[in-house]
Amino acid sequence: MKLKIYAGEEVRELRRTLGLNQSEFWAHFQVTQSGGSRYESGREIPDSVQVLLNIAFGTDTKAAAIFDEFRQFGRPKKKTRAAGGST
Template sequence: MKANEKLDVREIRRKLGLNQSQFWSKIGVTQSGGSRYESGRNIPRPVQALLRLVHVEQIDINKVKRDDVEVAEYLKATNPELYKTLKKEARAKRKER
Protein backbone atom coordinates (compact mmCIF):
# COMPACT_ATOMS: atom_id res chain seq x y z
CA MET A 1 0.00 0.00 0.00
CA LYS A 2 1.38 3.36 -1.03
CA ALA A 3 1.65 6.18 1.48
CA ASN A 4 -0.65 8.40 -0.60
CA GLU A 5 -3.36 5.75 -1.10
CA LYS A 6 -6.61 6.43 0.69
CA LEU A 7 -7.41 3.79 3.25
CA ASP A 8 -10.85 2.18 3.15
CA VAL A 9 -10.87 1.66 6.90
CA ARG A 10 -14.34 0.15 7.03
CA GLU A 11 -13.29 -2.50 4.52
CA ILE A 12 -10.06 -3.23 6.41
CA ARG A 13 -11.99 -3.56 9.67
CA ARG A 14 -14.55 -5.89 8.13
CA LYS A 15 -11.87 -8.08 6.55
CA LEU A 16 -10.23 -8.40 9.96
CA GLY A 17 -13.58 -9.40 11.48
CA LEU A 18 -13.45 -6.71 14.16
CA ASN A 19 -16.19 -4.46 15.44
CA GLN A 20 -15.55 -0.73 15.57
CA SER A 21 -14.63 -0.73 19.24
CA GLN A 22 -12.06 -3.52 18.85
CA PHE A 23 -10.56 -2.05 15.70
CA TRP A 24 -10.23 1.56 16.79
CA SER A 25 -9.16 0.91 20.39
CA LYS A 26 -5.96 -0.75 19.13
CA ILE A 27 -4.75 2.66 17.99
CA GLY A 28 -6.25 4.78 20.74
CA VAL A 29 -9.33 6.07 18.90
CA THR A 30 -12.79 5.90 20.44
CA GLN A 31 -15.53 3.92 18.73
CA SER A 32 -17.47 7.10 17.99
CA GLY A 33 -14.39 8.78 16.50
CA GLY A 34 -13.71 5.72 14.36
CA SER A 35 -17.31 5.71 13.20
CA ARG A 36 -16.92 9.29 11.99
CA TYR A 37 -13.75 8.34 10.09
CA GLU A 38 -15.53 5.39 8.50
CA SER A 39 -18.35 7.72 7.45
CA GLY A 40 -16.00 9.92 5.45
CA ARG A 41 -14.47 12.38 7.89
CA ASN A 42 -10.83 13.12 7.08
CA ILE A 43 -8.43 10.96 9.05
CA PRO A 44 -5.41 12.86 10.44
CA ARG A 45 -2.03 11.69 9.14
CA PRO A 46 -0.84 10.31 12.49
CA VAL A 47 -3.99 8.18 12.73
CA GLN A 48 -3.51 7.00 9.14
CA ALA A 49 0.06 6.01 9.98
CA LEU A 50 -1.09 4.05 13.03
CA LEU A 51 -3.79 2.33 10.97
CA ARG A 52 -1.21 1.19 8.44
CA LEU A 53 1.20 -0.02 11.11
CA VAL A 54 -1.33 -1.86 13.24
CA HIS A 55 -3.97 -3.12 10.81
CA VAL A 56 -2.15 -3.35 7.47
CA GLU A 57 1.45 -4.10 8.46
CA GLN A 58 0.29 -6.05 11.55
CA ILE A 59 2.85 -4.43 13.87
CA ASP A 60 2.20 -4.65 17.60
CA ILE A 61 2.72 -1.02 18.61
CA ASN A 62 2.93 -2.03 22.26
CA LYS A 63 6.32 -3.55 21.45
CA VAL A 64 7.68 -0.49 19.60
CA LYS A 65 10.00 1.66 21.68
CA ARG A 66 10.76 5.34 21.16
CA ASP A 67 14.39 4.43 20.46
CA ASP A 68 13.23 2.19 17.59
CA VAL A 69 11.34 5.07 16.01
CA GLU A 70 14.24 7.49 16.41
CA VAL A 71 16.71 5.03 14.89
CA ALA A 72 14.38 4.37 11.94
CA GLU A 73 13.89 8.10 11.32
CA TYR A 74 17.64 8.71 11.47
CA LEU A 75 18.38 5.84 9.11
CA LYS A 76 15.69 6.98 6.68
CA ALA A 77 17.14 10.51 6.62
CA THR A 78 20.82 9.57 6.39
CA ASN A 79 20.79 6.38 4.29
CA PRO A 80 17.48 5.95 2.45
CA GLU A 81 18.69 3.04 0.32
CA LEU A 82 19.71 0.99 3.34
CA TYR A 83 16.44 1.95 5.04
CA LYS A 84 14.44 0.67 2.03
CA THR A 85 16.43 -2.56 1.90
CA LEU A 86 15.95 -3.25 5.60
CA LYS A 87 12.25 -2.40 5.40
CA LYS A 88 11.81 -4.81 2.49
CA GLU A 89 13.64 -7.57 4.36
CA ALA A 90 11.54 -7.00 7.49
CA ARG A 91 8.32 -7.28 5.48
CA ALA A 92 9.50 -10.52 3.89
CA LYS A 93 10.38 -11.92 7.32
CA ARG A 94 6.93 -11.02 8.69
CA LYS A 95 5.25 -12.76 5.75
CA GLU A 96 7.23 -15.92 6.52
CA ARG A 97 5.58 -16.16 9.94
Protein backbone atom coordinates in the same frame (compact mmCIF):
# COMPACT_ATOMS: atom_id res chain seq x y z
CA MET B 1 8.69 9.45 3.67
CA LYS B 2 5.47 9.13 1.74
CA LEU B 3 2.66 7.45 3.67
CA LYS B 4 -0.27 5.67 2.11
CA ILE B 5 -3.39 7.71 2.88
CA TYR B 6 -6.21 5.44 3.96
CA ALA B 7 -9.77 6.47 3.14
CA GLY B 8 -12.60 5.70 5.51
CA GLU B 9 -14.23 3.17 3.20
CA GLU B 10 -10.95 1.30 2.85
CA VAL B 11 -10.45 1.14 6.61
CA ARG B 12 -14.03 -0.02 7.10
CA GLU B 13 -13.35 -2.91 4.69
CA LEU B 14 -10.11 -3.79 6.53
CA ARG B 15 -12.04 -3.82 9.81
CA ARG B 16 -14.79 -6.00 8.39
CA THR B 17 -12.25 -8.39 6.88
CA LEU B 18 -10.75 -8.79 10.35
CA GLY B 19 -14.22 -9.49 11.74
CA LEU B 20 -14.02 -6.68 14.30
CA ASN B 21 -16.63 -4.20 15.40
CA GLN B 22 -15.71 -0.51 15.49
CA SER B 23 -14.87 -0.49 19.21
CA GLU B 24 -12.55 -3.50 18.90
CA PHE B 25 -10.80 -2.20 15.80
CA TRP B 26 -10.34 1.47 16.68
CA ALA B 27 -9.21 0.80 20.26
CA HIS B 28 -5.90 -0.44 18.82
CA PHE B 29 -5.36 3.03 17.37
CA GLN B 30 -6.41 4.88 20.54
CA VAL B 31 -9.54 6.12 18.79
CA THR B 32 -13.04 5.91 20.25
CA GLN B 33 -15.79 3.99 18.51
CA SER B 34 -17.55 7.26 17.63
CA GLY B 35 -14.33 8.73 16.23
CA GLY B 36 -13.74 5.62 14.15
CA SER B 37 -17.31 5.77 12.89
CA ARG B 38 -16.76 9.35 11.73
CA TYR B 39 -13.56 8.34 9.91
CA GLU B 40 -15.30 5.41 8.25
CA SER B 41 -18.09 7.77 7.15
CA GLY B 42 -15.69 10.04 5.33
CA ARG B 43 -14.22 12.45 7.87
CA GLU B 44 -10.50 12.96 7.30
CA ILE B 45 -8.34 10.55 9.27
CA PRO B 46 -5.62 12.49 11.19
CA ASP B 47 -1.98 12.06 10.23
CA SER B 48 -1.12 10.38 13.55
CA VAL B 49 -3.72 7.68 12.93
CA GLN B 50 -2.58 7.37 9.30
CA VAL B 51 0.92 6.57 10.59
CA LEU B 52 -0.47 3.81 12.80
CA LEU B 53 -2.57 2.42 9.94
CA ASN B 54 0.55 2.31 7.77
CA ILE B 55 2.41 0.40 10.48
CA ALA B 56 -0.48 -2.03 11.01
CA PHE B 57 -1.48 -2.66 7.41
CA GLY B 58 1.57 -1.68 5.36
CA THR B 59 4.55 -3.81 4.52
CA ASP B 60 7.27 -4.74 6.99
CA THR B 61 9.61 -2.52 4.97
CA LYS B 62 7.24 0.45 5.33
CA ALA B 63 6.85 -0.14 9.08
CA ALA B 64 10.64 -0.38 9.53
CA ALA B 65 11.11 2.87 7.59
CA ILE B 66 8.55 4.64 9.80
CA PHE B 67 10.27 3.38 12.96
CA ASP B 68 13.69 4.39 11.62
CA GLU B 69 12.44 7.90 10.86
CA PHE B 70 11.12 8.25 14.41
CA ARG B 71 14.35 6.90 15.88
CA GLN B 72 16.39 9.42 13.90
CA PHE B 73 14.10 12.21 15.06
CA GLY B 74 14.55 11.15 18.68
CA ARG B 75 18.33 11.20 18.55
CA PRO B 76 19.94 14.53 19.35
CA LYS B 77 22.05 15.97 16.60
CA LYS B 78 25.70 16.39 17.42
CA LYS B 79 26.66 20.01 17.82
CA THR B 80 29.70 21.15 15.92
CA ARG B 81 31.93 23.98 17.03
CA ALA B 82 32.00 27.03 14.86
CA ALA B 83 35.33 27.65 13.19
CA GLY B 84 37.33 30.55 14.55
CA GLY B 85 36.90 30.03 18.28
CA SER B 86 34.78 31.89 20.78
CA THR B 87 33.60 35.49 20.85
